[in-house]
Amino acid sequence: MARGAGALSRGAGLAGAALVLAMLALPLAAILRAAGGGVRPGPADLSALWFTLEQASLSAVLSVALAVPVARALARRRFAGRRLFITLTGAPFLLPVAVAVMGLLAVFGARGWLNAAAGTLGLGPWRIYGLHGVVLAHVFFNLPLAVRILLQGWQAIPAERFRLAATLGLPPGQVFRLLEGPMLRQAVPGALAAIFAICLGSFSVALILGGGPAATTLELAIYQAFLFDSDLGRAAVLALMQAGLVAGAAVLSLWLTRMDGSGSGLDRASQRRDAPGGWRRGADALWLVLAGLFVVLPLVALVLKGLPGLADLPARTWPAVGNSLVVSLGCAALTVTLAGALSAPMARWAEGVGLMPLALSSLVLGTGIFLILNPVMPPARAALPVTLLVNVLMALPFCLRVLAPAWARAEADHGRLADQLGLRGLSRLRWLILPRIRGPLGFAAGIAAALSMGDLGVITLFGTEDRETLPLLMYRLMGAYRTEAAWGAALVLLGLSFGIFWVFDRMGGRDA
Amino acid sequence: MKHLALATGCLLATQAVAETPVLNVYTYESFTSEWGPGPQIEAGFEAQCGCDVVFTGVGDGAALLSRVRLEGARSEADVVVGLDTALMARARATGLFAPTEASAEYDLPIPWEDPDFVPFDWGYFAFVGEAGAEHPTSFEALAASDLSIVIQDPRSSTPGLGLLMWVKAAYGDRASEIWEGLADNILTVTPGWSEAYGLFLDGEADLVLSYTTSPAYHIIAEGDDSKVALPFEEGHYMQVEIAGRLAASDQPELAEQFLQYLLGAEAQGVLPETNWMYPVVLPEGGLAEGFQQIVTPDKALLLEAGEADALREEALAEWRAALAR
Structure with missing residues (x-):
């Protein structure tokens, strides 16, 4: 794969990787230095470790397993509103966690729609709180991500292959064995690792839906060590444990992932006329309806809850919207640039480094940066830039997952042609890469912008004088008994996150 | 030359600001929000101190203490408002707080005697x-x-x-x-x-x-x-919420005045219906009907x-x- 990765690409990759590693290592080093070394984890920390592993593994496996039939249905069926369906089902991933949990509870909670419906049939009541609730919420958040990753895999199989298979009259089982199976073997480990890593960092979801201290995650233990015990040594050791788990998952997934075996095609949009009919059509429809309802109902609940609160929104909502937009757009631009730099060398090491931010929580990063800034300037003055920086790091792994394969594919499919034309450096980027990664690029920018928009992140850690973001405003409204207005703010946030994602995704144009 | 002019401009601007002393108050988020007591207390104290009060909101009470500890003696904070009795021992143990003379005739259900912290609501x-x-x-x-x-x-x-x-x-x-x-x-x-x-x-x-x-x-x-x-x-x-001033403060007198202001009728009158807690000094007319x-x-x-x-x-x-x- 070294072909096409010229000196410029390698340079960009190295610079990007160095930047990311520095931004991760320095904060952690600052914490260890301030702590004067680590502390051995206690038994409570170890049980937190086990619960964290348990819930993250279950969540990852279930999300990906459910994503396979949904992504396949999306890949081989064409229907009115398919595009909208794909965009809408992406929404949970972009939502602020606290908001999404409330949406889930409106559907699955003790007084939720599901229990109300079950009650009229004489069933239930079902209790959402417990390990199953945590996993349910994580699947809600990550199913769309898994579907998108797998759908990209399906769409990367050249349409000619499917047509050939159809011409030869291959049954669906054979199509799976020859075309879909190899693609899944390549895409699934990456999806599993990404979702596993995301779920490792779960804190509010695990606690609220987990039902009590049995559902203590490492992230909560880190939070407690930092904020309640001011025990930096223990926090640093816990953060290292968490980082070790993520690194392990990343290495495992890179090891399991085979290189692209689907070969090159003619660069045409997949027009599948070969999809199997009969009961498989019905099964595909059922999967789509179920996944759609699962993802969309909580969103509908959020909209219904938010509408009455819109009238109560304070005047300062609009400056907060402005601040959030600035952070969000800045995050999108920076993250996509960084992800591009790491995609350019098309090397495993660059991708591996790009996934590393998943390993450190924003709390750890924020505290580390705080300790670095404190001797130089009052950290509160840097609240927005630091929020931006942390958001970029947090969004990078997702953007990279989307961008890197598309980049490598563009090179693999057309690199030889570009070499013959002598396309190099920036003109290669302009004429070869960018037109072919437009879709993933728009999607990646959308993810970064929306994730950043909804993130409360480190801004509360740094404290603010008067610059507030929309999530912070929502948090303040909730803290001041203004629950209804807080729901209004959540609805605005939902609309903005989703809107900005939609705009970027649309700018990317066709395909996933 | 341009840079020099710019630098001089900045310097002058800083000096102009420095003429009004700034009192930095760290508190928890909901205290300083639009609906909390922060804005009214800021306006009230500024009207009498000839200073600029800057509130910085940090998470909740525990996050606030952790923040003060992390910043240590370098902290810009002069006053910390919003720790509570559960955090008091740990706050004192940091050694960052200075004794205060501020006091009042407290209407608390318990006797209050503390050299470092004043209660402001409960x-x-x-x-x-x-x-x-x-x-x-x-x-x-x-x-x-x-x-x-x-x-x-x-x-x-x-x-x-x-x-x-x-x-x-x-x-x-x-x-x-x-x-x-x-x-x-x-x-x-x-x-x-x-x-x-x-x-x-x-x-x-x-x-x-x-x-x-x-x-x-x-x-x-x-x-x-x-x-x-x-x-x-x-x-x-x-839960008794407390405030204290930092030993490293560059405005010890203003900080002391602020703590006293916090215990005065004006600030105490603001607290019940913004922080939804009892004041430590009951207002003359008693509390609002809802509290009865x-x-x-x-x-x-x-x-x-x-x-x-x-x-x-x-x-x-x-x-x-x-x-x-």
Whole structure:
């Protein structure tokens, strides 16, 4: 794969990787230095470790397993509103966690729609709180991500292959064995690792839906060590444990992932006329309806809850919207640039480094940066830039997952042609890469912008004088008994996150 | 030349600002929000001090203390408002706080004598539920009932820690047993107060751990008297919110004046209907009507700060063991 990765690409990759590693290592080093070394984890920390592993593994496996039939249905069926369906089902991933949990509870909670419906049939009541609730919420958040990753895999199989298979009259089982199976073997480990890593960092979801201290995650233990015990040594050791788990998952997934075996095609949009009919059509429809309802109902609940609160929104909502937009757009631009730099060398090491931010929580990063800034300037003055920086790091792994394969594919499919034309450096980027990664690029920018928009992140850690973001405003409204207005703010946030994602995704144009 | 002009401009601007002394006050988020007491207290003190008060909001009380510790002697903060009795021993142990002379004739249910910190408001922890239902009147009755409750995690929230201390103060060695009894009533545990209160308002649980003063908010701000706090026979654990000034402050006199202002009639009058807690000095005309309607416990419980801090580890372990099953 070294072909096409010229000196410029390698340079960009190295610079990007160095930047990311520095931004991760320095904060952690600052914490260890301030702590004067680590502390051995206690038994409570170890049980937190086990619960964290348990819930993250279950969540990852279930999300990906459910994503396979949904992504396949999306890949081989064409229907009115398919595009909208794909965009809408992406929404949970972009939502602020606290908001999404409330949406889930409106559907699955003790007084939720599901229990109300079950009650009229004489069933239930079902209790959402417990390990199953945590996993349910994580699947809600990550199913769309898994579907998108797998759908990209399906769409990367050249349409000619499917047509050939159809011409030869291959049954669906054979199509799976020859075309879909190899693609899944390549895409699934990456999806599993990404979702596993995301779920490792779960804190509010695990606690609220987990039902009590049995559902203590490492992230909560880190939070407690930092904020309640001011025990930096223990926090640093816990953060290292968490980082070790993520690194392990990343290495495992890179090891399991085979290189692209689907070969090159003619660069045409997949027009599948070969999809199997009969009961498989019905099964595909059922999967789509179920996944759609699962993802969309909580969103509908959020909209219904938010509408009455819109009238109560304070005047300062609009400056907060402005601040959030600035952070969000800045995050999108920076993250996509960084992800591009790491995609350019098309090397495993660059991708591996790009996934590393998943390993450190924003709390750890924020505290580390705080300790670095404190001797130089009052950290509160840097609240927005630091929020931006942390958001970029947090969004990078997702953007990279989307961008890197598309980049490598563009090179693999057309690199030889570009070499013959002598396309190099920036003109290669302009004429070869960018037109072919437009879709993933728009999607990646959308993810970064929306994730950043909804993130409360480190801004509360740094404290603010008067610059507030929309999530912070929502948090303040909730803290001041203004629950209804807080729901209004959540609805605005939902609309903005989703809107900005939609705009970027649309700018990317066709395909996933 | 341009750079020099720019630099000089900046320098002059800084000097112009420096003529008005700045008092930096760190507090928790909800204190400084538009609906909290922060804006009115800032305006009130600025009107008399000839200074600029800058509030910085940081998470909750625990996050606030952690922040002050992290910043250490380099902290810009002159005053910290919003720690509480559960955090007091640890705050004192940092050695970052300076003694204060500020004081008042406190209307607290307990005597207050402390060299470093002044109390500025207080409340009783209580379970809040819907009015009209038959409610339990003790932890034991609650544990025997099939009511569902939402509480906050004592490892991440001050009310959560308050409940831990409440059970410990009321039951001592029997605390474990009480928690085991409550285990099947606890629907879930949230990271902070707002998530728990939100779940309760959504109807997810019958009761939520909050304050006896919570219903006053609903009565006064929303004209809604459907929420009530449950009086418990064991008595109610108190949360006294405190303020102190930092030894490293470059405005020690202003800081001292601010603490005194916080105890004065003007600031005390602002607190009840913005922070929804009791003032430490009752206003001359008494509290608003909504505060008269709410439950007032017969017995106040509060562990001495050092004792509470010493018991924390043990109480936390009991809590975790009883609920982790």
